Amino acid sequence: MARSRLLSCWTLLFSLAILFGCLIIPGVTVKHENFKKCDQSGFCKRNRAHADDVSAKGSSFTSPYELDTFELAFENGQLSGNILKTVSPTEKKKLPLLISFFESGVARVTVDEAKRLTGDIEIRHGSQARKERYNEAESWVIVGGLELSKSATFSPEDGYTKVLYGPNNTYEAVIRHYPFSVEFNRDGQTHVQLNNKNFLNVEHWRRKVEAPTEGEQDVLGDQEDESTWWEETFGGNTDSKPRGPESVGLDITFTGYNHVFGIPEHADSLSLRETRGGPGNHEEPYRMYNSDVFEYELNSPMTLYGSIPLMQAHRKDSTVGVFWLNAAETWVDIVKSKTDTQTHWFSEAGQLDVFVFLGPSPSDISRKYGELTGYTQLPQQFAIAYHQCRWNYVTDEDVKEVDRNFDKYQIPYDVIWLDIEYLDDRKYFTWDPLTFPNPIGMEEQLDDSERKLVVIIDPHIKNQEKFDISKELKSKGLATKNKDGDIYEGWCWPGSSNWIDCFNPAAIKWWIGLFKYDRFKGTLPNVFIWNDMNEPSVFNGPETTMPKDNLHHGNWEHRDVHNVNGITFVNATYQAMLERKKGEIRRPFILTRSFYAGAQRTSAMWTGDNQATWEHLAMSLPMVLNNGISGYPFAGADVGGFFHNPSKELLTRWYQTGIWYPFFRAHAHIDTRRREPYLIQEPFRSIITQAIRLRYQLLPAWYTAFHEASVNGTPIVRPQFYVHPSDEAGFAIDDQLYLGSTGILAKPVVSEDATAVDIYIADDEKYYDYYDYTVYQGAGKKHSVPAPIEKVPVLMQGGHVIPRKDRPRRSSGLMKYDPYTLVVVLDKNGQAEGTLYVDDGETFDYQRGGYIHRRFRFEGSTLSSEDIATHGPQTAAYLNTIAGVRVERVVVIDAPKEWQDRTTVTVIEDGAKASSSASLEYHAQGDGKAPYVVVKNPNVGISKAWRIEF
Secondary structure, eight states: OHHHHHHHHHHHHHHHHHHHHHHHSOOOOOOGGGSOOGGGSHHHHHHHHHHHHHHHHGGGOOOSEEEEEEEEEEETTEEEEEEEEEEETTEEEEEEEEEEEBTTSOEEEEEOOHHHHTTOSOOGGGOOOOSSOOOOHHHHHOOSOOOBOSSOEEEEOSSEEEEEESGGGOEEEEEETTTTEEEEEETTEEEEEESTTOOOEEOOOOOOOSSOOGGGOOTTGGGSOGGGTSOEEETTEEEOOTTOOOOEEEEEEEETOOEEEEOOOOSSOSSOOOSSOSTTOOSSOEEEOOOOOTTOOSSOOOOOSBOOOEEEEEETTEEEEEEEOOOSOEEEEEEEOSSEEEEEEEESSSOEEEEEEOOSSHHHHHHHHHHHHOOOOOOOGGGGSEEEOOTTOOSHHHHHHHHHHHHHTTOOOOEEEEOGGGSBTTBTTOOOTTTOSOHHHHHHHHHHTTOEEEEEOOSEEEOOTTOHHHHHHHHTTOBOBOTTSSBOOEEETTEEEEEBOTTSHHHHHHHHHHTSTTTSTTOOTTEEEEEOSTTTOOTTSGGGSOOTTOEEGGGEEHHHHHHHHHHHHHHHHHHHHHTSBTTBOOOOOEEESSBOTTGGGTOEEEOOSOBSSHHHHHHHHHHHHHHHHTTOOOEEOEETOSBSOOOHHHHHHHHHHHTTSSSEEEOOOTTSOOOOGGGSOTTHHHHHHHHHHHHHHTHHHHHHHHHHHHHHOOOSEEOHHHHOTTOGGGTTOOSOEEETTTTEEEOOOOSTTOOEEEEEEOSSSOEEETTTOBEEOOTTEEEEEEOOTTOOOEEEESSEEEEEOOSOOSSGGGGTTOOEEEEEEOOTTSOEEEEEEEEOSSSSGGGGTOEEEEEEEEETTEEEEEEOOOOOTTHHHHHHHTTTOEEEEEEEETOOGGGTTOOEEEEEETTOSSOEEEEEEEEOOOTTBOOEEEEEEEEEETTSOEEEEO
């Protein structure tokens, strides 16, 4: 009996220990069995095996690919011809080749397949699928930059062809005829090579034969496992593959480069790792197949919600890149040698379409890639402030109470969000009549403080006969179809669902109409949209998405378009938000989970369903930085972690990190405890409040950084290598960031119980602590910066003028006409420079000159303001609206000692009848802190030209 009781006690204690461990140590719960690894993806396995076979054979390998020189032609900056693929001793397949050279210095290589292009193939199973390789990704992604070079020259040689192109024809493309390959040279050096490893693989169309004769045997196919050529089963779903095998693969070598970045979205380091195993490396290739991954794991090449197939390679003072324009499932292998980085790209379907960028700087890649795919949107001002979200605010009164509590505790915020529980029976464009009976009243209360509401609208429509929108979707033929041409039915939040097909122009037109105020009843102009689940997520589908043999508008298979599916939906929503009411045009705000190249034009993104762990906090920084350098800088992560309950310290440190995300939103799972900042006990509540206020104080700098990104593609927050491209020690650093061009360097605390951080400084410029102006100087080394729980570690690099607004308000909209503070951070030569961009923060009037753009310079003991805007028809009207906005304070850090006896400065404003003076206070400091001066109320207009003479 006693022994039995003892065993029962031990059993109870053991059970409690397990339960306690589960509560405090949330394990990695991603269901790997739901997602393919390379050896479970037929085309991935085949292309990897091909690379292994070629590598094993070495010089004895005979490439089947050669350029047909008899049909080679060069005209108007384009080289055209055919690659011939030998498939048997008596047969060669024709692969049309086009190499385009653009005025921008970008080159493009496309390879197609003649038989599919002309429709000279047979489709199996009676499928209605298109016969061509998918060639419409460009229509969703590319918006410019395709002006062909007028000066490119063509020079055929024995065994190869040369094309000179780029600035002053200083770039060179060398196209080798056999085996076919292309190398791209700059400054007399080879930087990028295509197919120099002979991994090129274009799976040509062939009939399915049960027992192929020897003459029909494929030169490559005789080494291949054909089991996944004609159908493929995974997770209980069989892909019918009506066109048979059709993948494209190519090796791309970055010669002389050891660091490669990009190809988001992965929860991994900024500098990408090798993928063929070994210590610290991955065993799997990086995968790009937009997927709803539940509680994703870290340090992994596993696919996530979005894909941007842009890769940059960087070495000292040189950056090059490639953009793989293919919307199908794609994998990338990376292998590094002492001198080169060799990458191997392969996609399941579509054309081989590669853009090559020769830099030479990171900003050159940003600009030229942006010319092709579009620069990031310039969002409304509120969108870059603080967003408060959870799954879910449960009633309209709940929302109003949260709103009141932010005011009660004097915590600024701009946007509150509603997840799926606001809906009536999970039907989009409706409100639950019991829990949200008065959405207009809720929105009007928010509008009183210039706050906004964001509601979720997903692409799956509840399949219900009584639901008008469902009936319209089906009756108008606007839904995605299954392989048999019938409306596809799957399961998502509403249960049985159908998916709008936004590849269909008629579907887009219909979607636009659903957002009009008289159709989406209960919405006001301060309501904006969250597009989630748009990978698309299908709960009962293969890999939690829809089958690849589904059919979209134009009879393209889903396999062809999967990775652009999400942005077609966002684009439709963006157009809908522009047209909610005739004559009322405001910049839309849309958040998307799924994305592809080009999504930056219309939306913000976030890193999806992260976890409340220190590791996920740390990983958010390289993920956001990687998105920024990949042309999609309006990025963030769920502050606090979506799953599980963060400790008070973790939540505090996450807010101190989140203020450095371009998209700054707190979010939480429905099963987590409420964690609005005002609910957190002191001192953490006040610390979080101060962090949020720091974001609001710096909103002028943030908005200026957003503007810069919108005109030249530079990231809003920038990694070390981007700002210091010569400093090799900083290339792999991804836990600190610079804010735009401001010189602000932040290193958030991402580890528990930390009281200091080591900030790496690359240059020999002076850096100053943001709060007390402690000086840090010393190039190429780490500096220990105090970081107690109440402090956000931030330094300011000498040589910058930083615009701020120092008056705390409830929302950014209430700050519109507040005065400015200018922080002048002198460099070692006593100089500084900075810019400020301001517009109305909501309309498109800035496109017609309705903005100000000022450059501030400090040199020769004078601070001046200069107009650098391009004026237009809206300039005068906008200048009139902000004529009364002034500079209320100037702070000069590291002020010269000779100023200590001065008490005034001279102020000269253009248009003023005479100069005036303003008071100056000199603050001498010791203990390693820089002296500074404060000029109070210089009373100069922020939009005016002026000088302050010290």
